[in-house]
Amino acid sequence: PTISFNLCGKQFSLDPxxxxxxxxxxxxxxxxxxxxxxxxxxxxxxxGDPFLQEFYTYYDLEENRIGISKSK
Numbered sequence: 118p119t120i121s122f123n124l125c126g127k128q129f130s131l132d133p134x135x136x137x138x139x140x141x142x143x144x145x146x147x148x149x150x151x152x153x154x155x156x157x158x159x160x161x162x163x164x165g166d167p168f169l170q171e172f173y174t175y176y177d178l179e180e181n182r183i184g185i186s187k188s189k
Contacts, residue, residue: 129172136167
């Protein structure tokens with residue numbers, strides 16, 4: 118299924134083709150997730166490669182903010 122993250126009230130979704138890897142090992146089909154699930158208690162969160170490949174992140178140090186937009 119599509120996985121969605123809600124960051125500051127905005128939704129960012131990842132398609133399974135981005136976060137799932139399918140392969141064959143010893144003649145058997147296997148699936149692996151390329152994403153980890155994180156603590157949802159309000160602690161800082163690190164989003165991994167699948168998220169960073171789908172969304173462009175930019176940092177505005179003068180205004181102390183981070184922006185995220187869909188990569189082209």
